[in-house]
Amino acid sequence: MAAMRARNKIRVPRRGLTNTRGDDFDSLWIALKKALNEINTKNASTLSFEELYRNAYRITLMQRANDLYENVKELEGKWLQDTVQKHITDTISTSLIRSQGPSELQDQSNERRADGERFLSAMKEKWEDHQVCMGMVTDVLMYMDRVISADKSKPGIYSVAMALFRDHILRAFARTDSDISIYNVLESTILFMIQLERNGHMIERPLVRQCIQMLEGLYDSVSEDENTKLYLVSFEPQFLKESTEFYQAEGRRLLEIGDASAFCRIASQRIAEERERCLYTLALSTESKVLQTLDEELILKNIDEVARLEGTGVRHMLDNNQLDGLLSLYKINARVDPKKTALVNVMNKRIIDLGKEINAAALTAAQGQALSGKKIEEEKKPEDGKKPEKSKEKQSSQQTLSAIKWVDDILAMKRQFDQIWEHAFMSDQGVQSAIMASFADFININPRSSEYLSLFFDENLRKGIKDKTDTEIDTLLDNGITMLRYIKDKDLFEAYYKKHLARRLLMKRSASMDAERQMISKMKLEVGNQFTQRIEHMFKDMTISEDLTASYKAHIAQSADPDQKRVELDVDILTSTMWPLESMSNTDPGDAQKPCLFPKEIDNLKESFERYYLGKHNGRKLTWLANMGTVDIRATFQRSNGKIQRYELNVSTYGMAILSLFNDLPDGESYTFEEIQGRTQIPSYDLIRNLQSLAVAPKTRILVKKPMSKDVKRTDRFFVNNEFSNPFVKVKIGVVSGGANKAENPTQRKETEGKINEERGSTIEAAIVRIMKQRKKSVHSQLIAEVLAQLASRFVPDVMMVKRRIESLIERDYLERIAEEPPTYGYVA
Amino acid sequence: MESTSEPGYVTLASGDGFEFILPRSAACVSGTIRRMLDPNSKFAEALTGYCVFDSFSGLVLEKVCEYLLYNEKHKSSKNVADMDIPSDICLELLIAADYLDV
Numbered sequence: 003m004a005a006m007r008a009r010n011k012i013r014v015p016r017r018g019l020t021n022t023r024g025d026d027f028d029s030l031w032i033a034l035k036k037a038l039n040e041i042n043t044k045n046a047s048t049l050s051f052e053e054l055y056r057n058a059y060r061i062t063l064m065q066r067a068n069d070l071y072e073n074v075k076e077l078e079g080k081w082l083q084d085t086v087q088k089h090i091t092d093t094i095s096t097s098l099i100r101s102q103g104p105s106e107l108q109d110q111s112n113e114r115r116a117d118g119e120r121f122l123s124a125m126k127e128k129w130e131d132h133q134v135c136m137g138m139v140t141d142v143l144m145y146m147d148r149v150i151s152a153d154k155s156k157p158g159i160y161s162v163a164m165a166l167f168r169d170h171i172l173r174a175f176a177r178t179d180s181d182i183s184i185y186n187v188l189e190s191t192i193l194f195m196i197q198l199e200r201n202g203h204m205i206e207r208p209l210v211r212q213c214i215q216m217l218e219g220l221y222d223s224v225s226e227d228e229n230t231k232l233y234l235v236s237f238e239p240q241f242l243k244e245s246t247e248f249y250q251a252e253g254r255r256l257l258e259i260g261d262a263s264a265f266c267r268i269a270s271q272r273i274a275e276e277r278e279r280c281l282y283t284l285a286l287s288t289e290s291k292v293l294q295t296l297d298e299e300l301i302l303k304n305i306d307e308v309a310r311l312e313g314t315g316v317r318h319m320l321d322n323n324q325l326d327g328l329l330s331l332y333k334i335n336a337r338v339d340p341k342k343t344a345l346v347n348v349m350n351k352r353i354i355d356l357g358k359e360i361n362a363a364a365l366t367a368a369q370g371q372a373l374s375g376k377k378i379e380e381e382k383k384p385e386d387g388k389k390p391e392k393s394k395e396k397q398s399s400q401q402t403l404s405a406i407k408w409v410d411d412i413l414a415m416k417r418q419f420d421q422i423w424e425h426a427f428m429s430d431q432g433v434q435s436a437i438m439a440s441f442a443d444f445i446n447i448n449p450r451s452s453e454y455l456s457l458f459f460d461e462n463l464r465k466g467i468k469d470k471t472d473t474e475i476d477t478l479l480d481n482g483i484t485m486l487r488y489i490k491d492k493d494l495f496e497a498y499y500k501k502h503l504a505r506r507l508l509m510k511r512s513a514s515m516d517a518e519r520q521m522i523s524k525m526k527l528e529v530g531n532q533f534t535q536r537i538e539h540m541f542k543d544m545t546i547s548e549d550l551t552a553s554y555k556a557h558i559a560q561s562a563d564p565d566q567k568r569v570e571l572d573v574d575i576l577t578s579t580m581w582p583l584e585s586m587s588n589t590d591p592g593d594a595q596k597p598c599l600f601p602k603e604i605d606n607l608k609e610s611f612e613r614y615y616l617g618k619h620n621g622r623k624l625t626w627l628a629n630m631g632t633v634d635i636r637a638t639f640q641r642s643n644g645k646i647q648r649y650e651l652n653v654s655t656y657g658m659a660i661l662s663l664f665n666d667l668p669d670g671e672s673y674t675f676e677e678i679q680g681r682t683q684i685p686s687y688d689l690i691r692n693l694q695s696l697a698v699a700p701k702t703r704i705l706v707k708k709p710m711s712k713d714v715k716r717t718d719r720f721f722v723n724n725e726f727s728n729p730f731v732k733v734k735i736g737v738v739s740g741g742a743n744k745a746e747n748p749t750q751r752k753e754t755e756g757k758i759n760e761e762r763g764s765t766i767e768a769a770i771v772r773i774m775k776q777r778k779k780s781v782h783s784q785l786i787a788e789v790l791a792q793l794a795s796r797f798v799p800d801v802m803m804v805k806r807r808i809e810s811l812i813e814r815d816y817l818e819r820i821a822e823e824p825p826t827y828g829y830v831a
Numbered sequence: 832m833e834s835t836s837e838p839g840y841v842t843l844a845s846g847d848g849f850e851f852i853l854p855r856s857a858a859c860v861s862g863t864i865r866r867m868l869d870p871n872s873k874f875a876e877a878l879t880g881y882c883v884f885d886s887f888s889g890l891v892l893e894k895v896c897e898y899l900l901y902n903e904k905h906k907s908s909k910n911v912a913d914m915d916i917p918s919d920i921c922l923e924l925l926i927a928a929d930y931l932d933v
Binding site: 044047048049050051052054055056059137138141142144145148 | 862863866867869873874875876877878882883884885886930932
């Protein structure tokens with residue numbers, strides 16, 4: 003600076019800026035005052051901004067800024083109070099003041115509306131004028147403002163002017179004789195407008211919007227805090243209160259109409275309306291609040307009732323597949339409740355009801371048949387003994403049918419709900435799990451669900467898939483698997499499935515091995531490795547057996563005398579632990595099974611194979627299951643006219659044993675039942691069944707029984723029926739009730755259940771030991787919980803059962819009690 | 832009043848009769864001029880686009896205009912070299928700057 007000064011002399015500014023002319027405060031103020039009034043009356047175009055600015059500038063430089071500030075404030079206040087306020091109160095008609103009260107007559111509303119609009123537009127006009135003028139004033143007084151706001155003791159002139167408007171206009175009384183302020187009138191008028199719009203009238207939205215903006219522009223406090231906007235402080239609460247009342251009434255009204263889809267329609271319409279209103283008429287910030295009010299008052303309080311509405315509610319929609327209705331209900335419900343409880347509750351109830359219907363239908367179908375079967379039995383008994391047996395058969399297959407129908411029905415229902423879920427519930431995860439839970443609930447209500455499902459698979463794998471494409475099979479199996487997912491007692495299902503599978507495999511009834519394998523891999527995916535292990539083993543046995551049979555044949559071809567009349571043998575070697583052998587034979591448990599006595603040729607064959615097999619695998623034991631096998635035999639019948647008729651008969655192994663007895667019998671002779679049994683040692687139950695199919699079934703009557711009746715009694719006698727005839731040379735003689743997989747009768751079911759329980763017992767024990775081995779010691783409740791968790795994928799264990807198992811393990815010194823409180827167990831290594 | 836025909840430009844006039852025409856955007860760097868020309872307020876300057884500053888000499892106003900353009904030009908860049916201010920009018924410039932709110 004010093005160097006600079008040395009070079010150039012700094013020009014002293016002319017004092018002209020401040021003291022050219024009229025440099026006393028009063029004259030400057032008078033000039034300004036005149037100009038301000040011009041501005042207020044919108045005559046600014048003649049004024050020079052520079053001149054006014056300079057005046058204000060000078061005053062400020064004279065240190066009189068505060069005086070200027072106060073003077074302006076006073077001037078503007080006076081202006082508002084005297085001129086503007088009067089103008090506005092003139093537009094307030096008596097109808098606007100009168101209708102402050104709640105009473106509101108329809109015929110008044112038009113008048114009130116017109117008055118309201120006039121009032122609002124006056125309000126809006128004055129507000130806009132005020133804003134513009136104050137903007138100009140502020141601009142002119144900018145220099146003053148800078149000085150004033152520098153010491154921060156006072157708000158800027160603009161906000162002061164706004165506050166003046168608030169005090170002198172809004173807070174002024176509408177009438178000298180009443181205590182209602184202009185603001186009150188404004189508020190009630192706006193609310194009235196909104197009310198009109200909600201009732202479907204058109205209103206002047208921009209007008210209302212302007213007034214709302216005014217309220218938004220004004221603050222309750224001097225500090226102009228965002229939260230003290232007049233709109234937020236006064237108007238919005240009032241508006242929300244009004245909305246609450248309105249939607250309460252609306253909810254009542256809609257419930258009285260009692261149409262759920264209408265409710266949803268109107269509710270979504272209201273939501274859209276409120277959104278629009280906030281966008282175009284009120285403030286955006288109100289949207290969430292008013293929508294919340296709407297959600298609470300209109301939806302939350304009524305949704306339960308709406309969903310339950312008789313005749314139009316969720317149930318009705320589900321039954322009639324009204325996807326649109328459900329979708330809107332879903333959306334409405336989703337607004338207030340992320341879990342959609344109301345909807346889900348009703349839907350679950352409906353699913354369970356429908357499911358129970360299906361259960362009941364299946365049960366009555368089965369029972370009805372049983373009843374009618376009994377009736378037939380009673381009726382027919384006197385005349386013919388054959389019929390009851392048949393009807394029993396029919397009943398059993400009827401049960402099978404009803405089981406399959408049950409599964410089909412459930413799958414159909416599941417498909418329907420899946421569709422609804424996808425289209426109406428926007429594939430909502432929560433809803434899906436709710437649907438699944440409901441399905442699982444009612445499926446597990448049916449105690450026979452596992453059996454039914456297995457029967458369903460059986461039926462389809464035997465017959466159903468024969469003329470279907472791969473994809474169809476795939477979906478079919480997938481559907482079945484879906485149901486399997488719902489079933490809690492998966493071990494029960496496994497038992498049934500194994501039993502049915504065993505029959506399919508041994509009797510070669512399966513329509514497609516590929517489908518079987520596909521099924522297994524699907525199950526594996528669904529329930530895990532452990533589940534399918536044994537089933538897979540069954541398949542392995544079958545393959546091994548095939549190889550074995552082939553190699554045995556080769557062995558015989560090499561070693562035996564080729565001339566000898568050989569009997570061909572197909573063997574299936576079954577690993578006894580993997581196959582449900584007990585459930586396949588129908589012996590009474592107490593009846594110790596003696597090996598069946600075969601005819602000599604077969605016995606030779608059997609011994610030869612045993613030698614061969616045991617030679618290959620040391621230390622194994624072969625048990626022959628004659629009740630599972632079939633034999634092709636060639637039979638010759640000596641007709642009475644001397645002709646000889648040949649047939650190739652496919653009979654069960656027992657049947658073969660029986661028939662071969664008659665080979666050695668001279669014509670016309672007979673065996674009694676007991677004789678046959680004595681010679682073959684076939685268990686009574688199997689023998690009866692085989693004799694029935696050989697001597698009673700009309701189409702395959704190879705033997706003749708005396709006396710003729712449906713039942714086989716121990717004293718009956720059997721003859722060869724030389725008159726046996728059949729249009730085909732090859733005749734398949736099925737064993738009564740042996741071939742197909744059917745629904746179990748009560749005793750069988752009891753048996754299965756007993757077995758399952760036994761198996762469950764050991765599974766539980768295994769689980770307990772596994773857990774304890776790992777933990778060494780564990781509190782009782784924790785142990786139980788862990789056992790339940792481990793077994794959940796297979797079945798739902800009974801807690802009592804688990805407790806008993808723990809007791810039994812303690813007794814057997816696997817576990818010990820460590821402490822009593824809380825009860826704790828330790829693992830005994 | 833040539834500037835009225837060209838809305839993008841405004842005229843600033845000094846007390847001793849010099850006129851400077853510069854882009855409106857540059858002129859509005861000054862808070863005072865911006866308010867003066869605000870089209871919403873209907874002052875004479877806003878209508879005509881012609882502003883008279885009685886109290887400034889042409890010399891000072893020229894420097895002010897130079898600064899306004901200089902400011903506009905370098906608005907978005909950083910590390911701009913200081914403008915050369917002749918020291919003889921620096922006090923007058925200071926007052927003008929205060930007055931014009933720049």
